Amino acid sequence: MRRTLKIYMGMLIGLCLMSASTFAADIQLQNLRTEMLVNPQGIDVTQPRLSWQIQSSGRNVQQMAYEVLVASTQAKLAANQGDLWTSGKTASNESIMVTYKGKALKSGTACYWKVKVYTNNGESAWSSPAKWSMGLLLPANWKAKWIGYEKGFAWDSVSKFSRLSARYFRKEFASATKVKRATAYISGLGHYELYINGKYIGNQVLAQMPTDYNKSVQYTTYDVTAEVKPGKNAVATVLGNGRYFTMRPKYKPKKIKEFGFPKMLLQLDIEYQDGHHQLVVSDQTWRMTADGPIRTNNEYDGEEYDATKELGGWNKAGYNDTKWLKPQLTPVPTGKLVAQMSEPIKVMQTLKPKKLNELKSGTYIMDMGQNMTGWIKFKVKGKRGDKVTLRFAETLQKDGSLYIANLRDAKVTDVYTLKGSTEETWHPVFVYHGFRYVEVTGYPGKPKESDFTGDVVYDALATIGSFETSNDIINQVYKNTWWGVAGNYKGMPVDCPQRNERMPWLGDRATGSLGESFIFDNHKLYSKWLDDIEEAQTPEGAIPDVAPAYWNYYSDNMTWPGTYILIADMLYKQYGDLRPAEKHYASMKKWLSYMQGKYMKDYILTKDKYGDWCVPPESPELIHAKDSTRTTNGQLIATAYYHRMLFLMKRFAKLLNKPQDAQAFSALSVKIADAFNAKFYNAQTQQYDNGTVTANLLPLYFDITPVANRKAVFANIVKRVTTTDNSHIATGVIGTQWLMRGLTEYGRPDLAYKIATNKDYPSWGYMAERGATTIWELWNGDTANPSMNSGNHVMLLGDLIVWYYQNLAAIKAGINQPGFKQVVMKPMLTDGLSFVNASYKTPYGLVKSEWKKGNNFDWNITVPANATALISIPAKSVDAVTEGGKKAAEADGLKFVKMDAGMAVFEAGSGTYSFKSDL
Numbered sequence: 001m002r003r004t005l006k007i008y009m010g011m012l013i014g015l016c017l018m019s020a021s022t023f024a025a026d027i028q029l030q031n032l033r034t035e036m037l038v039n040p041q042g043i044d045v046t047q048p049r050l051s052w053q054i055q056s057s058g059r060n061v062q063q064m065a066y067e068v069l070v071a072s073t074q075a076k077l078a079a080n081q082g083d084l085w086t087s088g089k090t091a092s093n094e095s096i097m098v099t100y101k102g103k104a105l106k107s108g109t110a111c112y113w114k115v116k117v118y119t120n121n122g123e124s125a126w127s128s129p130a131k132w133s134m135g136l137l138l139p140a141n142w143k144a145k146w147i148g149y150e151k152g153f154a155w156d157s158v159s160k161f162s163r164l165s166a167r168y169f170r171k172e173f174a175s176a177t178k179v180k181r182a183t184a185y186i187s188g189l190g191h192y193e194l195y196i197n198g199k200y201i202g203n204q205v206l207a208q209m210p211t212d213y214n215k216s217v218q219y220t221t222y223d224v225t226a227e228v229k230p231g232k233n234a235v236a237t238v239l240g241n242g243r244y245f246t247m248r249p250k251y252k253p254k255k256i257k258e259f260g261f262p263k264m265l266l267q268l269d270i271e272y273q274d275g276h277h278q279l280v281v282s283d284q285t286w287r288m289t290a291d292g293p294i295r296t297n298n299e300y301d302g303e304e305y306d307a308t309k310e311l312g313g314w315n316k317a318g319y320n321d322t323k324w325l326k327p328q329l330t331p332v333p334t335g336k337l338v339a340q341m342s343e344p345i346k347v348m349q350t351l352k353p354k355k356l357n358e359l360k361s362g363t364y365i366m367d368m369g370q371n372m373t374g375w376i377k378f379k380v381k382g383k384r385g386d387k388v389t390l391r392f393a394e395t396l397q398k399d400g401s402l403y404i405a406n407l408r409d410a411k412v413t414d415v416y417t418l419k420g421s422t423e424e425t426w427h428p429v430f431v432y433h434g435f436r437y438v439e440v441t442g443y444p445g446k447p448k449e450s451d452f453t454g455d456v457v458y459d460a461l462a463t464i465g466s467f468e469t470s471n472d473i474i475n476q477v478y479k480n481t482w483w484g485v486a487g488n489y490k491g492m493p494v495d496c497p498q499r500n501e502r503m504p505w506l507g508d509r510a511t512g513s514l515g516e517s518f519i520f521d522n523h524k525l526y527s528k529w530l531d532d533i534e535e536a537q538t539p540e541g542a543i544p545d546v547a548p549a550y551w552n553y554y555s556d557n558m559t560w561p562g563t564y565i566l567i568a569d570m571l572y573k574q575y576g577d578l579r580p581a582e583k584h585y586a587s588m589k590k591w592l593s594y595m596q597g598k599y600m601k602d603y604i605l606t607k608d609k610y611g612d613w614c615v616p617p618e619s620p621e622l623i624h625a626k627d628s629t630r631t632t633n634g635q636l637i638a639t640a641y642y643h644r645m646l647f648l649m650k651r652f653a654k655l656l657n658k659p660q661d662a663q664a665f666s667a668l669s670v671k672i673a674d675a676f677n678a679k680f681y682n683a684q685t686q687q688y689d690n691g692t693v694t695a696n697l698l699p700l701y702f703d704i705t706p707v708a709n710r711k712a713v714f715a716n717i718v719k720r721v722t723t724t725d726n727s728h729i730a731t732g733v734i735g736t737q738w739l740m741r742g743l744t745e746y747g748r749p750d751l752a753y754k755i756a757t758n759k760d761y762p763s764w765g766y767m768a769e770r771g772a773t774t775i776w777e778l779w780n781g782d783t784a785n786p787s788m789n790s791g792n793h794v795m796l797l798g799d800l801i802v803w804y805y806q807n808l809a810a811i812k813a814g815i816n817q818p819g820f821k822q823v824v825m826k827p828m829l830t831d832g833l834s835f836v837n838a839s840y841k842t843p844y845g846l847v848k849s850e851w852k853k854g855n856n857f858d859w860n861i862t863v864p865a866n867a868t869a870l871i872s873i874p875a876k877s878v879d880a881v882t883e884g885g886k887k888a889a890e891a892d893g894l895k896f897v898k899m900d901a902g903m904a905v906f907e908a909g910s911g912t913y914s915f916k917s918d919l
Ligand code: RAM
Pocket: 495, 501, 505, 506, 507, 508, 610, 777, 793, 795
């Protein structure tokens, strides 16, 4: 009886249709987004997708229909006139990524929108309004010219290290009264700052998203209506080098991509109330100088700022620029102009120094207490010409001085020359550093801690997960992960923020990106990165190891380029977004057939490059193990990954309605599995190849191992881990991507927990015990050769964070209802772990999972409206489970499904639940 009333999706809809459509004060709408961005300006998706969240304290709330209005003015929207789109009441339970189906949107159009929903529990009022605007969609819309200066100046030098001063541009213009709207469209390569009448526009830093500028160049749109004044105005920019004018032009021939001297494109569109437009565009009527205060800016080497060279009111109207140069019209970058569709980089947090010691006369060492990325902002008072020098490092040497051996040839030095007299404040604008410690020299007088601030700089991605357990090591590693991941987001995921590298290596994010998505809303960042990867594909189909391909690494392997497919899968699962898979499907398929054609022999993929990168080596100073019992056969890795890629492509093919492809992928994967087992499986020892954990784990986890052999293979993994490896990690970047889930899903969560909580070498806990506040590049990062030993890499995390959330916190996206439309909640219990408190902001809203284990198991769960959950509660029987003090099976919003291996499984509608069970 009960069953018929409770919630299974299909039944739910029936139930909902029966309920009266009453207005419910408890149904609120919030978090409206366009293309998953909050009120974005200048987008170039002509049919943007709209999302909203339903907030309700009730249980089992499901959307039955929506109504969207999109209007061209705020007034029209307020009057409920959707002149661009009136969806009408549309029966649908979709509340994320609902495609706009209104009038064709033209360049520059402003769009205001709101939504209302009808649920099984009453209807909402209209939401608060949200907005977006369209960018410049056609090349003909651009009247601006690319300007710059195609050579260096006397004070610049370009040797192995490039030193190029920043370039300052300005233009005055007159505006009439009655400005209705003013919009600035700008692209500034490599970095830019934009000012109008002296005011810094926006709150982004290090502006200009990094791309392969030969392939695509992004522009950003700013609403500057408030800045344009009747009468005289000035628009001004500063251009820095970024990745455009490369940091190491002469580094290893042909390895580095060089683009040229900084350049910009700017179009300011002033629309008046009477409808006419005035354009102010970059061209040769502007003026420029490179003889300003920023004398050099180089991402590896630092920024030098000479305040005695400041240009006064150069970015305001009325400045005398007669001595400035006329800019050159530069060659137009070959890359296609596209709108920036991801979050900009910002100062996201500030830190106060923990300590400031005088190491020797005039040399101070400052400890920020945290390995961070960004810069130091400081106050200083002194004489004109005094020079304050800051140098940065992740750790200190025994004598208390900076340890810089692991930075290779990055100079990481900022220099500020004082103009004198009053207090001066400065921070660099076109560089960042990865550091915990700062050496301060040349500071006039005695510096105080309060003179310095650490600005933490990364992409403005919301932190959407929180996670805490009863285990301190897990908590510390989680915190270290937050810092490592945040710091390595720089408009693309980079490998490290400190040495002369900082490259977007694909392999580092293969599975890591999934773990990261539980901590940060990285949807747009990774969507953008897939575009970077696609742009880096060769006409033959090769995908490089680094994209954008600032470094030229086309080494043809499965594990680094495979990240392309793994991330499309992550975006689908975590955000419910199939569009990246659709957009990149052809390129992904092309890469697979390229690799097959070139390297597959008898169904074995014969080419690999990195092996199981960075396994714990046999001696402390080694970077890579030489001991062949630790390393894993490259062909085994490559073939297993090829098989995994086919598995993901098969799913995409099905979802994208390409049944023939799905069949072909499936047929090929069967052949590969057979060849793999024939070549690598030893029936006598019941393991693969040389029996490393990685060699056995990949085929097992990827379902290459025949069912009959799985138990034995897993037993061998356990044996190896518990005996040879003394219950410690013995995998590198590859094996670690599947290890924690593999051990757990095959029945040894205790072993996964042991590995996750070890404090001695090798382990994540060991890093933390040795004082790490981020994650190291090497398990032996405290003893290894400094030539490849960063203190802030994220690749060794593997699937640890995935496991934290999916298995410990029990928050996992249901594969058939991705984007957490269905939350699958199955906690992993193991001795030693007594509670987990986690929350996660899914596209539908907040999921909470807080459990504690004593004699009973207590679990508080929140499921957002318009989502459901499949909840597995450890219990002897269903009757042993209560919710809110009553039998759970009878509780509102719950439907008991079955007992399954010591768990009572329920389907739940939205709402907050408080479970208790006897263990
Ligand atoms: C190193 C980087 C990176 C890794 C490559 C293979 O240079 O640190 O993290 O992906 O090697």
